[in-house]
Amino acid sequence: MLAKHSFILLVMITYLYFVTSDIVWFRPEQIHISYGEKSGDIVVTWSTFNETKDSIVEYGIGGLILQSNGTSVLFTDGGSAKHSQYIHKVTLSNLTPDRKYMYHCGSNLGWSNLFSFRSPPLQENWQPHIAIYGDMGNENAQSLTRLQEETQREMYDAILHVGDFAYDMNSQNAEVGDEFMRQIESIAAYVPYMTCPGNHEEKYNFSNYRYRFNMPNGNNFLSYSFNMGPLHIISISTEVYYFLNYGIKPLIFQYQWLEDDLARANLPENREKQPWIIVIGHRPMYCSNNDSDDCTKNETLTRAGLPFFQFFGLEKLFYNYGVDLEIWAHEHSYERLWPIYNHKIYNGSYNAPYVNPMAPVHFTTGSAGCKEGRDSFIKPRPEWSAFISRDYGFTRLKAYNKSHLHFEQVSDDKGGAVIDSFWIIKDSHDFYPNSVIDWAKMDSMRLKNFL
Ligand SMILES: *[C@@H]1O[C@H](CO)[C@@H](O)[C@H](O)[C@H]1NC(C)=O
Ligand SMILES: *[C@@H]1O[C@H](CO)[C@@H](O)[C@H](O)[C@H]1NC(C)=O
Ligand SMILES: *[C@@H]1O[C@H](CO)[C@@H](O)[C@H](O)[C@H]1NC(C)=O
Ligand SMILES: *[C@@H]1O[C@H](CO)[C@@H](O)[C@H](O)[C@H]1NC(C)=O
Ligand SMILES: *[C@@H]1O[C@H](CO)[C@@H](O)[C@H](O)[C@H]1NC(C)=O
Ligand SMILES: *[C@@H]1O[C@H](CO)[C@@H](O)[C@H](O)[C@H]1NC(C)=O
Ligand SMILES: *[C@@H]1O[C@H](CO)[C@@H](O)[C@H](O)[C@H]1NC(C)=O
Ligand SMILES: [Fe+2]
Numbered sequence: 001m002l003a004k005h006s007f008i009l010l011v012m013i014t015y016l017y018f019v020t021s022d023i024v025w026f027r028p029e030q031i032h033i034s035y036g037e038k039s040g041d042i043v044v045t046w047s048t049f050n051e052t053k054d055s056i057v058e059y060g061i062g063g064l065i066l067q068s069n070g071t072s073v074l075f076t077d078g079g080s081a082k083h084s085q086y087i088h089k090v091t092l093s094n095l096t097p098d099r100k101y102m103y104h105c106g107s108n109l110g111w112s113n114l115f116s117f118r119s120p121p122l123q124e125n126w127q128p129h130i131a132i133y134g135d136m137g138n139e140n141a142q143s144l145t146r147l148q149e150e151t152q153r154e155m156y157d158a159i160l161h162v163g164d165f166a167y168d169m170n171s172q173n174a175e176v177g178d179e180f181m182r183q184i185e186s187i188a189a190y191v192p193y194m195t196c197p198g199n200h201e202e203k204y205n206f207s208n209y210r211y212r213f214n215m216p217n218g219n220n221f222l223s224y225s226f227n228m229g230p231l232h233i234i235s236i237s238t239e240v241y242y243f244l245n246y247g248i249k250p251l252i253f254q255y256q257w258l259e260d261d262l263a264r265a266n267l268p269e270n271r272e273k274q275p276w277i278i279v280i281g282h283r284p285m286y287c288s289n290n291d292s293d294d295c296t297k298n299e300t301l302t303r304a305g306l307p308f309f310q311f312f313g314l315e316k317l318f319y320n321y322g323v324d325l326e327i328w329a330h331e332h333s334y335e336r337l338w339p340i341y342n343h344k345i346y347n348g349s350y351n352a353p354y355v356n357p358m359a360p361v362h363f364t365t366g367s368a369g370c371k372e373g374r375d376s377f378i379k380p381r382p383e384w385s386a387f388i389s390r391d392y393g394f395t396r397l398k399a400y401n402k403s404h405l406h407f408e409q410v411s412d413d414k415g416g417a418v419i420d421s422f423w424i425i426k427d428s429h430d431f432y433p434n435s436v437i438d439w440a441k442m443d444s445m446r447l448k449n450f451l
Contacts, residue, residue, distance in 0.1 A: 025050040026109035028088070030181035030212075032188035033117055035158075035226050037216045040120050042092045042192065044105050045214045047085045047181070048072075052107040055088035059103035061096065068092050075211040077174035078204030085178075089214050095119035115189040118154065123273065126229030127401070129155060133368035133394035134162035134198065134282060134329020138180040142369025142392035142412045144187070151187045158191050158228065162329035163198025163238075163282030167370050169208035177208050196235040197222050198282035198330060202243050223254050225261050230402045232265045232274040234258070234323075236314075238283040241301040255312045262321035263438070263445040275402045275429040277323045284328035284364045285315055287335060288385045289375045295331070296378065298343075315342065318360055320435045325405070325424065327395075329366035332375040334395070334409050336363040336387040336420060341432070345384050353386070354424045359432060361424055365395040369412070387420050403427065 028046040036043045044057045055072045058064040070090030077083045090105065098121040104112045120126070131147060150156065169177030184193065194215065201209035206222065215235070217224035222237040236258065240251040264270060265277055285303035287295035294300045305313030318326060319341050338345045339357035346358035354361060367374065367390070374390045381388065391411040398406045409420040431437060 026052055026107070028106040028110065028112040029185075030178065031105060031112050031115065031185050032181070032193050032213075033190075034192045034194060034214055035120070035216055036091050036093070037218055038093065039123065039227060040093075040095060040097065042095065042117060042119065043214050043216075044070075044090045044092065044103065045212075046088050046105050046112065047178070048088065048106075048110070049085050051086050052088075052109050054107040055090055055105075056107055057090040057092060057103055057105045058111075059092060059101050061099050061101055064102065064104065073211070075207070077170055077177075078207060079170060079173040081173035083173045083175070087211050097122045098125075117190055117192075118157070120157075121229070123227060123229055126157075128157045128228040128231060128397075128399050130158050130160060130228070130397045130399075131156045131394055132160045132162065132280075132327060132397060133365050135164040135332055135366040135370050136161065136368035137165075137167035137370030137372075138176050138183060139167065139371040140369045140373075141183060142367075143394045143410075144183065144368075146410070146412060146416055147394065148186045151190050156191050159187060159193050160233075160235075160280055160327070161193060161195045162280050162327060162365065163196050164200045164329065164366070164370065165195075165198070165209070166200070167372065168200045168203060169212065170203040174208060177212065181212060194226070194233070194235065196280055196282055197237050197239055199239060199242065202239060205246060206239075221250055221253050221257065223257060225265070227274050229399055230274055231276045231278055231399050232270070234261060234265075234277070234279045236279060236281040238281040238302050241306070241312075242283070251306075251312060255314075255317070258314075258317060259438070259441060260445065262317070262323070263441045264449070266321055266442065267445060267449060269449075271429060275426070276325070276399065276405065277321070277429075278325045278327065279318060279323055280327045282328065283330045284335075284362065285326070286337060286340065286362060286382075286384065287328075287331050287364055288377050288382050288388065289331045289333060289335075290378045291331075291375055293331065316436075319432055320437055322429060322431045322435065323360050324426070324429065326360050326362045328362065328364045331364050331366050332370070332372060333367050333377070334363070334365050334387075334389045334391070334393065334420070335377075335385060336409075336422070337361065337384050338386050340384050343384075346432075352425075354422060356426055357424065363395070363407075365409070367392050368394050389419055391419060393419070402429075
């Protein structure tokens with residue numbers, strides 16, 4: 001009697017196991033969005049652990065009346081378990097500007113929860129508000145709750161995560177990466193989550209980073225650029241200067257791509273529309289932290305170029321092509337600099353350092369929280385260091401127009417208080433004094449644009 005009941009119970013449990021696990025395996029998770037290759041497009045990305053024939057987004061203004069289909073790729077982590085998943089990508093095109101769309105994603109085998117996003121406004125009417133930080137992990141993700149609250153209240157147009165995710169995405173056979181992507185769904189499913197790689201992404205040739213984030217990098221390398229209203233934002237990999245075990249080709253390719261992108265951004269018709277050129281990259285060129293990173297010493301590889309030859313240094317390239325702002329992370333702290341070039345301070349006019357600054361402005365914002373904790377600073381501080389904080393937090397950028405950008409540093413330790421704020425104001429975006437411009441490159445860009 002007992003044995004018969006046990007048998008029936010076993011059959012039921014086995015049945016439930018297979019039925020419920022099927023539902024789980026086909027169900028989309030880790031949903032996040034990003035800007036597409038074409039201005040105005042939104043890309044939806046998600047994972048399923050089993051293959052689904054279709055990758056579909058159902059969406060619309062006020063109802064799921066539209067449908068777009070996409071593709072999936074099999075991603076297998078490099079760890080011993082060869083943990084694998086299907087990563088789906090669907091591009092939504094021809095969106096009506098500046099409207100709230102609802103969407104869900106998946107297939108007839110399983111749909112995600114319902115999410116929403118606001119479509120990008122027309123570039124010329126856009127005053128983007130962006131949250132920016134690096135170094136946010138799965139454990140101790142201090143800023144995440146506040147970011148979720150503010151993102152879901154529609155405060156931001158986009159989020160920039162300036163490298164170092166999850167700590168690390170490949171850890172525990174990439175289970176940490178899955179858990180991190182589930183965590184950030186609470187923000188990344190609602191606004192484009194734009195990224196660059198950090199040193200914590202290096203494992204297995206950056207494969208977790210490469211597969212999990214769909215950035216508009218049709219160039220097949222990790223760098224890319226995109227526009228938001230008056231901003232031209234360029235995302236680079238500083239890691240090509242540090243992990244030369246993957247060869248020098250990624251470094252050279254990125255440098256050449258950057259020269260082209262900067263020349264194109266400086267064509268008068270482009271710079272007129274997007275006068276602000278902003279670079280984001282993981283490792284800073286300058287920092288005053290008390291640790292062994294090369295930004296605490298005099299020369300960083302990204303600033304000066306490779307040792308002995310001083311080839312491919314980025315500081316000179318960015319100066320020559322009139323980059324306005326350089327945003328970094330990696331140090332688990334916040335540090336703002338006076339306008340700087342080649343170790344020298346070049347304040348702006350009217351005794352106001354950021355009014356018509358005569359060199360790029362830099363800041364480092366790597367304190368969103370991770371299991372490695374905070375970094376501290378050396379004493380005395382270098383004279384180029386304008387403001388430092390060890391508080392956990394993130395940065396807000398509001399781009400008012402072609403002449404005014406405003407920044408706020410939010411402290412999670414101080415309940416969301418703004419501990420630093422500043423304007424960058426430019427009457428014009430002319431080249432810096434003594435810029436060395438490759439006019440041949442500019443001419444060839446002009447020709448390419450014309451053809
Ligand atoms: C789901 O994937 C697992 C692992 O690859 C496989 O063993 C299983 O048969 C798949 N299930 C279905 C229903 O396709
Ligand atoms: C998307 O794929 C589904 C299932 O294959 C199909 O029924 C539908 O017509 C496709 N939609 C579009 C817009 O191509
Ligand atoms: C790393 O990945 C890139 C992109 O897939 C590939 O082009 C490159 O050959 C890989 N490098 C190595 C050393 O495996
Ligand atoms: C750092 O480098 C700059 C420019 O190369 C040089 O002028 C300066 O003397 C160096 N400072 C130190 C402390 O080595
Ligand atoms: C730049 O401006 C700051 C703030 O006004 C000031 O402390 C600093 O001395 C100035 N540096 C130079 C080189 O003018
Ligand atoms: C860094 O901090 C340690 C411990 O507080 C201290 O011993 C050391 O002198 C500091 N180094 C610098 C360069 O300030
Ligand atoms: C740009 O925005 C700032 C800050 O809101 C404002 O003071 C300024 O007048 C604006 N300039 C133009 C040209 O609209
Ligand atoms: Fe880092």
